[in-house]
Amino acid sequence: MTRSFAPATYPGLEGRAVLNTGGAKGIGYAMANAFARHGADLLLMDMDADALATAAKTLRRDFPHVRIETYAGSVTDEAAVEAACAACEEAFGRVDILLTNAGISMNRPSTELTLNEWRRAVDVNLTGTFICAQAAARRMIAQKDGVILNTASMWGLASSPGRAAYCASKAGVISLTEVLADEWAEHGIRVNAICPGYIRTALTDELIGKGTLDLARIETRTPQGRMGTPEEVAEMAVYLASDAAVFVTGHAHLSDGGFLVRTF
Ligand SMILES: NC(=O)c1ccc[n+]([C@@H]2O[C@H](COP(=O)([O-])OP(=O)(O)OC[C@H]3O[C@@H](n4cnc5c(N)ncnc54)[C@H](O)[C@@H]3O)[C@@H](O)[C@H]2O)c1
Structure with missing residues (x-):
C-alpha cells in the first residue's frame, strides 16, 4: 500500500514572525503555505517581484487570518537583507523564524x-x-529566542559529478549550520539544515526540460521510485521550527525518498 502525504499540526508556531527567503516559488512557497496554515505571520523575500506578488495574493486569499508581507531583493545584497529583517520587525514586531x-x-x-x-x-x-x-540572529540574540532553517540539499552531503559549485555551496551551508547552531545555542537559537532530495519544482522542471536532469533515471534510482513534493519538504520545516523539536539543533535532515542510502 502506498500511503499518501498527510500534513500534521505542530505546536508553537501560531503568531510567530517568519522571514522566508525564496518564498515566492517552489519549496519556499510550500513552506509559506505550511507556516500560514499554522497561523504564523510571514514576510516573503524574493528576487522575483512578480512571483512574490502572486504568492502573496494567493496566501492572503487562502489564509485571511495571517499577515503576509513581501520584500523584493536579493539575499546576496546585505542592505536588502537588513531592510527585509527591518520590514519583518516593523510589521510583526520580531523575527522569530528564518527560512x-x-x-x-x-x-x-x-x-x-x-x-x-x-x-x-x-x-x-x-x-x-x-x-x-x-541579520536575523542579531535580532534573535536580543530576544533570546529564534529558529533558523537553512535549505541545503542532499547534494551537500554527497557528490554529484558536474555540480561542483552546487555541491560545495550546499556542503558549506551544512557546515555553516553546524557552526551557527553551536555558537548561538546559548542565546536560545536553534539552527538546522533541511536537505531535500529530488523535488518537483520550477527549478527541477527547467533542468528536466533542458535535459540536464533525467526524470526516468531519478525515479529508478530513488528507492521510493518518485520525486518528492515541495509540501513534503515543507512539513519537515514546520516540525523543525516548532516546539516539538526544541532539542533538535545543528543537524542536516534529509527528505529524499531514500536516494542517498542506495549505493548504485
Ligand atoms: N527542487 C529540488 O529538487 C531541490 C533539491 C535540493 C535542494 N533544493 C534547494 O531548495 C531551495 C529552493 O529550491 P526550489 O526547487 O524551490 O527552487 P525554485 O527556483 O522553484 O525557487 C527558488 C526561489 O528562490 C528565489 N531566488 C533565487 N535566487 C535568489 C536571490 N539571490 N535572492 C532572493 N531570492 C532568490 C527565486 O526567485 C525563486 O522564487 C534552493 O536552495 C535549492 O537549492 C531544491
Missing part, C-alpha cells in the same frame, strides 16, 4: 565551469545564507 530557501542550481562539468558561475552559486547559496542568518 533560507533562496538558491540556484549550477550544473556544468568542472573543467568548463566559469569562475563567474562558481562565484554566483557560492554567492547565492552560501554567502546569501550567511548574510540572512547573521
Whole structure:
C-alpha cells in the first residue's frame, strides 16, 4: 500500500514572525503555505517581484487570518537583507523564524565551469545564507529566542559529478549550520539544515526540460521510485521550527525518498 502525504499540526508556531527567503516559488512557497496554515505571520523575500506578488495574493486569499508581507531583493545584497529583517520587525514586531530557501542550481562539468558561475552559486547559496542568518540572529540574540532553517540539499552531503559549485555551496551551508547552531545555542537559537532530495519544482522542471536532469533515471534510482513534493519538504520545516523539536539543533535532515542510502 502506498500511503499518501498527510500534513500534521505542530505546536508553537501560531503568531510567530517568519522571514522566508525564496518564498515566492517552489519549496519556499510550500513552506509559506505550511507556516500560514499554522497561523504564523510571514514576510516573503524574493528576487522575483512578480512571483512574490502572486504568492502573496494567493496566501492572503487562502489564509485571511495571517499577515503576509513581501520584500523584493536579493539575499546576496546585505542592505536588502537588513531592510527585509527591518520590514519583518516593523510589521510583526520580531523575527522569530528564518527560512533560507533562496538558491540556484549550477550544473556544468568542472573543467568548463566559469569562475563567474562558481562565484554566483557560492554567492547565492552560501554567502546569501550567511548574510540572512547573521541579520536575523542579531535580532534573535536580543530576544533570546529564534529558529533558523537553512535549505541545503542532499547534494551537500554527497557528490554529484558536474555540480561542483552546487555541491560545495550546499556542503558549506551544512557546515555553516553546524557552526551557527553551536555558537548561538546559548542565546536560545536553534539552527538546522533541511536537505531535500529530488523535488518537483520550477527549478527541477527547467533542468528536466533542458535535459540536464533525467526524470526516468531519478525515479529508478530513488528507492521510493518518485520525486518528492515541495509540501513534503515543507512539513519537515514546520516540525523543525516548532516546539516539538526544541532539542533538535545543528543537524542536516534529509527528505529524499531514500536516494542517498542506495549505493548504485
Ligand atoms: N527542487 C529540488 O529538487 C531541490 C533539491 C535540493 C535542494 N533544493 C534547494 O531548495 C531551495 C529552493 O529550491 P526550489 O526547487 O524551490 O527552487 P525554485 O527556483 O522553484 O525557487 C527558488 C526561489 O528562490 C528565489 N531566488 C533565487 N535566487 C535568489 C536571490 N539571490 N535572492 C532572493 N531570492 C532568490 C527565486 O526567485 C525563486 O522564487 C534552493 O536552495 C535549492 O537549492 C531544491
